[in-house]
Amino acid sequence: xxxxxxxxxxxxxxxxxxxxxxxxxxxxxxxxxxxxxxxxxxxxxxxxxxxxxxxxxxxxxxxxxxxxxxxxxxxxxxxxxxxxxxxxxxxxxxxxxxxxxxxxxxxxxxxxxxxxxxxxxxxxxxxxxxxxxxxxxxxxxx
Amino acid sequence: xxxxxxxxxxxxxxxxxxxxxxxxxxxxxxxxxxxxxxxxxxxxxxxxxxxxxxxxxxxxxxxxxxxxxxxxxxxxxxxxxxxxxxxxxxxxxxxxxxxxxxxxxxxxxxxxxxxxxxxxxxxxxxxxxxxxxxxxxxxxxx
DNA sequence: TCCAATTGCGTAATGCTATAACGTGTGCCA
DNA sequence: TGGCACACGTTATAGCATTACGCAATTGGA
Numbered sequence: 001x002x003x004x005x006x007x008x009x010x011x012x013x014x015x016x017x018x019x020x021x022x023x024x025x026x027x028x029x030x031x032x033x034x035x036x037x038x039x040x041x042x043x044x045x046x047x048x049x050x051x052x053x054x055x056x057x058x059x060x061x062x063x064x065x066x067x068x069x070x071x072x073x074x075x076x077x078x079x080x081x082x083x084x085x086x087x088x089x090x091x092x093x094x095x096x097x098x099x100x101x102x103x104x105x106x107x108x109x110x111x112x113x114x115x116x117x118x119x120x121x122x123x124x125x126x127x128x129x130x131x132x133x134x135x136x137x138x139x140x141x142x
Numbered sequence: 143x144x145x146x147x148x149x150x151x152x153x154x155x156x157x158x159x160x161x162x163x164x165x166x167x168x169x170x171x172x173x174x175x176x177x178x179x180x181x182x183x184x185x186x187x188x189x190x191x192x193x194x195x196x197x198x199x200x201x202x203x204x205x206x207x208x209x210x211x212x213x214x215x216x217x218x219x220x221x222x223x224x225x226x227x228x229x230x231x232x233x234x235x236x237x238x239x240x241x242x243x244x245x246x247x248x249x250x251x252x253x254x255x256x257x258x259x260x261x262x263x264x265x266x267x268x269x270x271x272x273x274x275x276x277x278x279x280x281x282x283x284x
Numbered sequence: 285t286c287c288a289a290t291t292g293c294g295t296a297a298t299g300c301t302a303t304a305a306c307g308t309g310t311g312c313c314a
Numbered sequence: 315t316g317g318c319a320c321a322c323g324t325t326a327t328a329g330c331a332t333t334a335c336g337c338a339a340t341t342g343g344a
Contacts, residue, residue, distance in 0.1 A: 010292065030329070043295065048331065053292090065206040065264050067301095067330060085249070087258050096256065103248050107227070107267060110240060115272035116229050122207050122266045125249060130257035152321065172300070185324065190302065195321090209301060209330095 009053075015039055016050035017059055017071065025093035026068035063088060063095070065124045073097045085123035091132035151195075157181055158192035159201055159213065167235035168210035205230060205237065207266045215239045227265035233274035 009017060019035050020027060027035075029047045041047065051069055054060035061070050063086060070086075083104045087096040103123065111118050128136060151159060161177050162169060169177075171189045183189065193211055196202035203212050205228060212228075225246045229238040246263065253260045270278060 012293075028330075044331070045333095046294075049292075064266070085252075087253070087256070089258075090261065096258075098252060100248055100252065103245050106242055106245050107265070110227075110242065111229070111267065111269070114229070114238065115275060116231075116238075116267070117270040117275040118267055119232065119269040120267075122264060122268070123249070124206070124264045125253065125258065125260055125262075126264075127253070127261040128259040133257060133259040154322075170301075186302070187304095188323075191321075 010050075012041075012046055013050040013053050015041075016047060017054055020054075020060055020069060020071040023071070026063050026066065026070045026088070026095055028068050032069070061086070061097070063124060064122050065126060070095050082120055085125065087125045087127070087129070089129035089132050090126050091128055091136065094129050096129070152192075154183075154188055155192045155195050157183075158189060159196055162196075162202055162211060162213040165213070168205050168208065168212045168230070168237055170210050174211070203228070203239070205266060206264050207268060212237050224262055227267065229267045229269070229271070231271035231274050232268050233270055233278065236271055238271070 015036055016032055019032050029044060029051060032051075033041055033044055033047045036047070051060060051062075055062055055069075059072050061072055061084065062068075063070060066088060083101075084097050084099050085103065087098070089095070104121065107121060108118065110116075127133075157178055158174055161174050171186060171193060174193075175183055175186055175189045178189070193202060193204075197204055197211075201214050203214055203226065204210075205212060208230060225243075226239050226241050227245065229240070231237070245265065249263060250260065252258075269275075
């Protein structure tokens, strides 16, 4: 029941990944835990350990601004794990991933100019997605 | 002891702001609380309420990726509160603010193309600042 | 072959971050 | 003067993440 090959997922990792993949939006670690109770999950650490591995593999992204996790949409190149921006709808919870090479080029330019060694870059836009923006008027009251 | 003019800070707000301004780097809300015990602070909410006001005024920034707060460096325009990127050194804790109009222009471009209504944009780079990068070799072991 | 290193797992406890829900007081102004 | 907006204080609770301990299985040399 342990890992037999480097690139395969263990049972716990696969369960967490499946849970995130099936979800419609980002999930918190504790939500994942709750959804995996029936599969034997008992403690937060089981989730966090799996998430650590999955994020390392680029299969899952962490959304820093909302303390949640999403399965990688997979629409981008594998080695661009940390060159992805997120647009998070605060109304419906949907998350859009997008990669803007120019944005990252400029940030890397700043880093180079300032001799800053980059480990991880976070770009997250919060607001309302197209559908929710339309559903909600601009000036609700007054 | 309450607010007499709209643009002035209350005692609590001023104390939190001063604490952050004097700090060398970002502080967590609970660290701020500890530093203000002698000034009568007892509960997290006293800090969080002040922080909410200060971030609203643009005097303080929240660093989402490390759950901490910094006093605004003030080197940028007042109305560019949320158009600022941060470079956070994970070794010494120093934070650099910088505004890159092109980056934000491209992100706003994406938002416009996708009819996404932006509320807040977060850009945070974590890594090693120039001094710390030099102090730490690239491949420590192996 | 056997030892040691690595990796993952399970459990319990703890720590850190943030908010909910009360009620109080004060200034403003219609 | 009554209502509103805002700030405050306190207690309790919710939500997020890690430390620490021990065990089991795999792997890769010596």
